[in-house]
Amino acid sequence: MQEQIIDYHKAQLIESELQIKRLDRQINVYSFLRLFALAFALIIFYQCIKYDQIWLSILTVFLFILGFSWLVSKQSAFQKLKKYVRALADVHANELNSIDRKGSLYSDGSTFTDDLHPYSSDLDIFGKSSLFEMINRCATVLGNTILANWLLKPSSTLDIRERQETLKELSDKLKWKHNFQAVLLFANTPSEDKVKDLFRYLEAKAEDSPKWIKYYANIAPWLFLFFSIGTFFVPYLSLVLFVLLVFNFFLNQNFNARILKTDSIIGKMSNILTQFSEAIKAIKTEEWTSDLAKKLASDLKNNENAKFSEQIKRFSLLINHLTFGLTSIGVILNAVMIWNIRQLFAIEDWKKQNHGNLKEAFDLIATFEALISLSSLNSNYPDWCFPTIQEGEHYTLNTKDVGHPLISSQIRVTNNYSLKDELKIDIITGSNMAGKSTFLRTLGINTVLALCGAPCCAKEMTLSRMMVFSYMRIRDSLNESTSTFKAELDRLQALLKILEGPEKIFFLIDEMLRGTNSIDKYLGSKAVIERLIAQNGVGIVATHDLQIAELEKDYPNYIRNFYFDIQVEGEEMHFDYKLKPGECKTFNASLLLKRIGIYSEKG
Structure with a gap:
């Protein structure tokens, strides 16, 4: 189905380029006619003066002004049309570039970047190669601001459903919306x-x-x-x-x-x-x-x-x-x-x-x-779905074949995930590069899309109206004299505080407390998860620490275990990036270190 929209944009781009060439010829013709009209009027005016035909010379000047003004207006109209067609060609070229992940002529939203926001930095909402760059078609500053605000917090259920209806209508009005974009491209x-x-x-x-x-x-x-x-x-x-x-x-x-x-x-x-x-x-x-x-x-x-x-x-x-x-x-x-x-x-x-x-x-x-x-x-992306917003006391996030929208469909791997009106914390274990972080971002970014009214990169998706809170890219700050561990504590404190509010929060935690030693990391992570359970928190924790997965035994009705694994054949590793129930048993850090000549079995 996507091939059809690509062919459409290519055909429109070719037609626009041909029309620009036709308009260039017409503009040149009227430019020549203006020059010819001026020369002809000067000859007639000279002849009238030469033979003392004053009234005819005045009439010549009058007719020249009228004729020349008409030629100027016609040429200006063609120049204006050419400018519009050029903008229309740019719009179609931009759609093709967007589909091929070659950037965009519109803003990437870098001005809206905020490391303290609950999720925008971790989920690549703004900046180069971001979600905003992928979807933005706003030429005006105000349009960019409105779109950014929609991505920064969940909309009401009514707004989501109204936007979904309008987006479907706009998708059927391709010529209209591309004309609208061309008009505003200036x-x-x-x-x-x-x-x-x-x-x-x-x-x-x-x-x-x-x-x-x-x-x-x-x-x-x-x-x-x-x-x-x-x-x-x-x-x-x-x-x-x-x-x-x-x-x-x-x-x-x-x-x-x-x-x-x-x-x-x-x-x-x-x-x-x-x-x-x-x-x-x-x-x-x-x-x-x-x-x-x-x-x-x-x-x-x-x-x-x-x-x-x-x-x-x-x-x-x-x-x-x-x-x-x-x-x-x-x-x-x-x-x-x-x-x-x-x-x-x-x-x-x-x-x-x-x-x-x-x-x-x-x-x-x-x-x-x-x-x-x-x-x-x-x-x-006509194969993407419009999600259903589920009303319920607890949390729903049910997806089928969900994938990351910023990963090309040629290499994208999709997964299923099910949370149906429940209170659960899911522990995901797995080896390095197996897909844990990407999966967390996949759920997060699709939830952001769903809750602003947009289609999602999934075959099916049903979810509650809830705020995503992410804990992934924790950075130290030299300017603020903040260590990585202190930055992690600040992020955890922000999560615990936001959980005290009335809004539903779905958290995504990737490798908690990495800025401390392994013993403190385990004990601290265990304490945090128990605190999250006490506050009826719902979300996903990705970790390399298998001891964390054992919390399922203590909280069988609240914690579920999932994992991403690898298949090792000799010194070769194969990733399928598929989410599976249970605990991970295969890890690959030693093999990766051995490949670059650091790790040896002797120690």
């Missing part, structure tokens, strides 16, 4: 910082202006027109016209600092807002069937129930007008109709009426980005 750049500036401006209170100035701004163009016409009949009115121009000049100077400040904040937002309006339009005009998508689409309306994308386009146009007023031509416009002041007041009026809706619209766009990110798993 935001996958530092220009996103401008969006932050925009919201700071929108949230800031506008400076008060006297009412008479606002009234005067509305009538200023008409006053200038009235006195200009009046000078033809009453020459003395030219003096009034001069006074009006001087007054407009000083009024503009009074507002100049405020206008420049506004332009510095939002002056470059016009094109960005236009792109966002296209994204809003794409959401608003699509026919949705899932409850969550329908709700998000219906929220993209302003108080008058109009299309909010048009309101954003209007805001973009006002910003363009303000920027235009700061050009050399704007000097004339400001003199006759206080152009910049009029645009400033129009922008501030828009801000008062729509800034709340604009922020909501950006939030909804970002939410769709996060949903599209999760849906990429369903699209690119």
